[in-house]
Amino acid sequence: FRDINFEPEALSAFGASLEDIRRRLHATDSEGQLLVGADVVIAVWRLTPGEGWLASLFGNVATVPLTRIAYDRFADLLYAWNRRKGRW
Template structure:
């Protein structure tokens, strides 16, 4: 049976970043059932650079941080995407609950954003654009 409904989560990421690509590849393997069932989709932003333009996200925004669209059409960015993926990943719901806890969420977002900034700068220095 072919799934004709939109995935619960569509994640756009930068395959030119070796760290991002390896991380998403790991998640794809762990979520193979959800991917095959159409509950989650992973898309290379380099193949669809204007995919999230209607949401105000540029190619550079998406190269800097993960972006996703949930089943309700809401844009998720950065740590919120990681938390949404963990919610779908078997055995990692506890991590989503911890990192997404209202008291810890600001620290989670801060840590994610600083790591993303460093990774983005590293990729730019290496000419991965």
């Protein structure tokens, strides 16, 4: 993990700005591919012992579109809340 507050340029090679990173989770996989939003959460669940069932449930072909929509709405609310609280 890298803290964007200390390394805001960490994902600049992917064209991700500080505001992009604050709005959605960003990560790179073992092959260097950029993951954003719900895809990051699903990837973390896949790698976390005992959490693979969450990745199977929310990351399968049928449910991943809904997972992404739900994540995006939650991320929008969290971003707005942090802005209102003056955190950024």
